[in-house]
Each structure stands twice: as structure tokens, then as C-alpha cells.
Amino acid sequence: MDKEKQIGLLDTDEDLAEADILLLKNRALNVAAEGITIADMRLPNQPLIYINEGFERLTGYSAKSMVGKNCRFLQGEDTNPATVQEIRDALASGNECTVEILNHTKDGEPFWNRLSLTPVKDSSGEVTHFIGVQSDITKRKNAEEALRKANHQLEMVNRRMTRNLEAAAAIQSSLLPDKKPQSDKLNFSWICQPCDELGGDTFNFFPIDENRFAVYMVDVSGHGVRASLLSVTLSHWFLRLFQDNSEARSILPTDVAEELNQQFQMNMETPQYFTMCYGIIDAKSREFRFVTAGNPPIVVARDDSTIEVLKIEGFPVGIVGTPEYSENVIKLNSNERVFLYTDGLTEAEDKKENPYGIAKLADTILDNENNSLDDCVDSIMKSVNEWDSSRGLEDDVSILAFEITNS
Numbered sequence: 001m002d003k004e005k006q007i008g009l010l011d012t013d014e015d016l017a018e019a020d021i022l023l024l025k026n027r028a029l030n031v032a033a034e035g036i037t038i039a040d041m042r043l044p045n046q047p048l049i050y051i052n053e054g055f056e057r058l059t060g061y062s063a064k065s066m067v068g069k070n071c072r073f074l075q076g077e078d079t080n081p082a083t084v085q086e087i088r089d090a091l092a093s094g095n096e097c098t099v100e101i102l103n104h105t106k107d108g109e110p111f112w113n114r115l116s117l118t119p120v121k122d123s124s125g126e127v128t129h130f131i132g133v134q135s136d137i138t139k140r141k142n143a144e145e146a147l148r149k150a151n152h153q154l155e156m157v158n159r160r161m162t163r164n165l166e167a168a169a170a171i172q173s174s175l176l177p178d179k180k181p182q183s184d185k186l187n188f189s190w191i192c193q194p195c196d197e198l199g200g201d202t203f204n205f206f207p208i209d210e211n212r213f214a215v216y217m218v219d220v221s222g223h224g225v226r227a228s229l230l231s232v233t234l235s236h237w238f239l240r241l242f243q244d245n246s247e248a249r250s251i252l253p254t255d256v257a258e259e260l261n262q263q264f265q266m267n268m269e270t271p272q273y274f275t276m277c278y279g280i281i282d283a284k285s286r287e288f289r290f291v292t293a294g295n296p297p298i299v300v301a302r303d304d305s306t307i308e309v310l311k312i313e314g315f316p317v318g319i320v321g322t323p324e325y326s327e328n329v330i331k332l333n334s335n336e337r338v339f340l341y342t343d344g345l346t347e348a349e350d351k352k353e354n355p356y357g358i359a360k361l362a363d364t365i366l367d368n369e370n371n372s373l374d375d376c377v378d379s380i381m382k383s384v385n386e387w388d389s390s391r392g393l394e395d396d397v398s399i400l401a402f403e404i405t406n407s
Contacts, residue, residue: 035059035134037071038120041127045070046091049129058113058136060106071132074103078110087117094119094127100137112141165197172228175235177204185283186213187405189373191381192398199396200227200274201342202235206242211284214242217295217400219342220274221316230264230272237263253278253291257317257325261293266318273318277340283404288330288338293317296346299361300330301337305369307362337373337403339365344395345380348388356387377401 029036035055039046048071051063059074066073075084083101090097097117104110114137120129173192180188192201200220205213218234220227237260241251256278266273277298279290292298294316300308310330315323330338339361348356364383368376377399384397 030054035132037132037134039071039130039132041091041119041129046130055134058105058111058134059103074113076102076104076110078102087115090117091130094121100141110138111136112138168225168228169194169197172198172202172232172235175202175204175232175239181205181207181213183207183210183213183283185211185405186281186402187373188400188402189377190398190400191377192396193381193385193393194396195344195393196223198224198228199398200231201344201396201398202231203340203398203400204235204238205400205402206238208242208280211282213281213283213402214279215281215340215400215402216276216278217340217342217398218274218276219295219344219396219398221272223396226272230274234260234264234274252327253280253289254325254327257291257293257314258323261315261317261320261323261325264318265321273316275316275343281402281404286332286334286404288332290328290330291325292328293323293325294319296341296343297358298330299339299341299358299365300332301339301365301369303333303336305366307365309358309362332404334406335403337365337376337401340400342396342398344393344397345384345399347395348384348393348397350387356384360387373401373403 029050030052032052032054035058036050036052037048037055038050040049047068048066049068051061051066053063056062061073072084079102083099086099087097087101089095096119097115099115101113101115102110103113114135116133116135118131118133119127120131122128176192177188177190188205190203192199192203194201200222201218202220203215203217205215207213216238218231220230220234241256257276260276264274273294275292275294275296277290277292277295279288281288290298291314292312293314295314297309297311300310302308310328312326312328314325332338341361346356346358346361350356360383361380364380365376368379371379380399381397385393
């Protein structure tokens with residue numbers, strides 16, 4: 001192999017003298033962007049015997065003033081002692097070492113130095129020198145620190161937001177029914193599964209007298225905080241309607257719908273509306289008088305093992321100024337069941353984008369006609385989740401069911 005290939009140079013003059021090659025090496029080392037130093041390990045205190053221009057630019061120290069000194073002069077009080085020890089261990093053992101260390105310039109300015117130390121050995125294997133290559137990585141370290149702080153701040157904000165969402169979800173959940181009414185004439189069952197931390201569904205029931213209960217099911221458009229705020233507002237609206245309000249006993253379902261539509265008109269600032277079903281259950285007359293405003297069809301499980309689906313037209317609340325709402329009546333026999341629900345149930349899709357649908361809901365109800373009302377509602381929710389398991393619910397699902405008992 002010729003001399004050119006041995007020294008890693010191509011296309012050079014074959015007569016180039018070895019002295020010229022060494023001169024070229026020196027020039028290349030001197031003008032390199034990185035700082036390059038050589039320390040003599042055979043001398044006391046392991047002094048620097050070579051410093052290139054890149055080191056001078058990096059540190060501000062001149063080669064003339066630093067040759068003969070140990071490189072530890074770049075360290076400061078804020079230099080990590082563990083990193084310093086790692087360097088010492090490498091020098092003592094004669095091993096390669098690469099660290100990132102905080103150093104200081106001649107003017108006292110800190111900078112991050114990526115220091116690579118490589119031992120040079122003589123023919124007997126003894127380490128005679130160490131070559132140090134220094135690179136200024138301050139911009140990268142600053143960027144990493146800025147990213148770390150930003151991530152920490154984001155984590156703090158996320159934790160605070162999570163706590164707030166959990167608190168809001170707890171408040172929203174507290175507005176749903178918490179126990180069954182003490183009635184031997186009516187039985188209720190319900191379930192609510194929001195698709196996010198906060199949902200837009202809400203429902204409840206209130207006793208009017210010993211025979212009658214008012215019930216409502218509301219589904220606010222959209223998801224998240226805005227929908228949940230309106231949902232909570234509507235829960236309080238219904239609560240105030242029946243708390244210490246004797247007049248509420250005689251309010252017609254259509255009057256309730258019209259009053260809500262007047263108070264909660266959709267506009268540019270609050271582009272929201274909601275669907276609703278509100279009605280009065282009378283256990284004595286075995287009737288359910290109700291009004292719907294864009295709510296999904298009501299499903300009735302009859303005592304002859306048939307399913308009745310009541311699809312009644314009605315504008316969602318807040319869409320138009322003066323909609324016409326009509327009262328409807330369902331006659332019920334003992335133990336016949338009525339199911340109110342939000343459209344997240346029937347619109348839940350499987351992996352092929354097939355909706356759960358009313359037919360599937362009817363089949364699930366019939367499959368559980370001999371089970372308790374609670375078991376029936378639980379089975380519906382389980383069936384929906386299994387149907388939508390590969391996608392995850394994309395809308396809130398709520399069910400409120402009731403039956404007039406034999407008592």
C-alpha cells in the first residue's frame with residue numbers, strides 16, 4: 001500500500017514530503033471548528049502541550065497562555081462533580097471518555113462542552129497523551145432545558161386541568177339520580193356513560209305526589225366543557241322547577257318545552273341546542289304524558305313480548321323561535337317498560353360503521369324481558385359497549401327506564 005493511502009489522503013503529489021504532510025495535519029487541526037487539545041500524561045499535573053485555534057475561539061484563552069497548564073481551569077463551582085470524577089477516572093485508567101460538562105470561558109461565561117477524550121499509546125501500550133476534542137453544545141442544552149421546562153409547565157397545567165375536569169365530572173354526576181324513589185308503584189333504572197370526562201347528557205325524576213313522577217332526558221349538542229355547562233344549567237333548571245313549587249304539579253309537558261325553548265335560544269355566542277323528552281308518569285291512571293323535542297324514539301316493551309317504537313317529531317330546543325310542541329300519551333299495563341335514551345346509544349357504530357340501531361336495542365330488551373329492570377338496562381349498556389368496542393364511544397350514552405309495578 002502506498003504512502004497516500006496509508007495516511008488517508010487521495011490525489012496528492014507522490015513526491016509530497018513527509019514534513020509537508022505533517023505541516024498539513026497541523027494546519028488542519030489548528031483551523032478545525034472544534035477545540036482540540038493534547039495533554040502529556042508523562043509529566044506532572046498532565047499539562048496541555050497543544051491547543052488549537054478552535055479552543056481559543058471556544059474558551060477565550062490564548063494557546064500561549066494555557067500551554068503547560070491542566071485543562072481543569074475551565075471548571076467552575078457549578079460544574080457537576082460527578083462529571084469531573086468521570087473524567088478523572090478515565091484519565092487514571094487510560095480509557096476513552098465522552099461527557100457533557102459545564103465549563104466557563106475566560107470572561108466567566110458558562111458554556112456546555114461536549115468533551116471527548118481519547119488516549120494515545122506508545123509501542124509498549126503505555127498511555128503517553130490524551131487528545132481532547134471540545135464542542136460547544138450550549139444551544140442544544142439550552143433548547144433541551146427550555147423543552148424540559150415547557151414539558152414540566154405543560155404537565156402542571158395538565159394535572160390542574162385533570163383535577164378541574166374530575167371535580168366538574170363529580171358535580172355533574174351528583175346531579176344524576178343517586179337512589180331509587182321510595183315508591184311501591186313505580187320502578188326506575190338508569191345508566192350514563194360519557195364519551196369524555198364531561199358529557200352533555202343529563203336526566204332525572206322528581207316525585208309530584210304519591211302517584212305521579214316527572215321525568216326528563218336531555219342531550220346537549222357537542223361534547224366537553226361547553227356541553228357539560230349547559231347540561232348542569234338544565235339540571236338546576238328542572239331542580240328549581242320542582243323544589244318548593246306547588247305550581248309545577250299542574251304544568252303541562254308542552255308548557256315546559258316551550259319555556260325551555262324561550263329561555264335557551266341558540267345564538268352566535270352560544271351555538272348550542274339540546275334534545276329533550278319530558279313527561280309525567282301517573283301510576284294510578286297508568287299513563288305517561290310527555291313531550292319530545294328532537295329526542296330519539298321512545299321504546300315501550302309490552303307485556304305480550306312486543307316492542308313499540310314511538311317516533312314523534314319535534315324541534316330540538318333552541319333551534320327555532322316558536323316551535324309547536326304536542327303532548328303525547330302512552331297507556332301502560334303493569335310491568336310494561338318505557339325506555340328513554342340519548343342518540344349516542346343507537347348511533348354507536350361497530351368497526352364496519354354499522355349503527356347499533358333501534359332494532360338491536362329492541363332485541364336486547366326482549367332478550368331481557370324476564371330479568372329485572374336493572375339487569376335489562378345493564379345488558380343494554382354492555383351490548384352497546386361490545387358493539388362499539390373497536391372504536392370506543394364517540395358520543396355520550398344515557399338510558400332512563402321505568403315501569404309501573406303490580407303494587
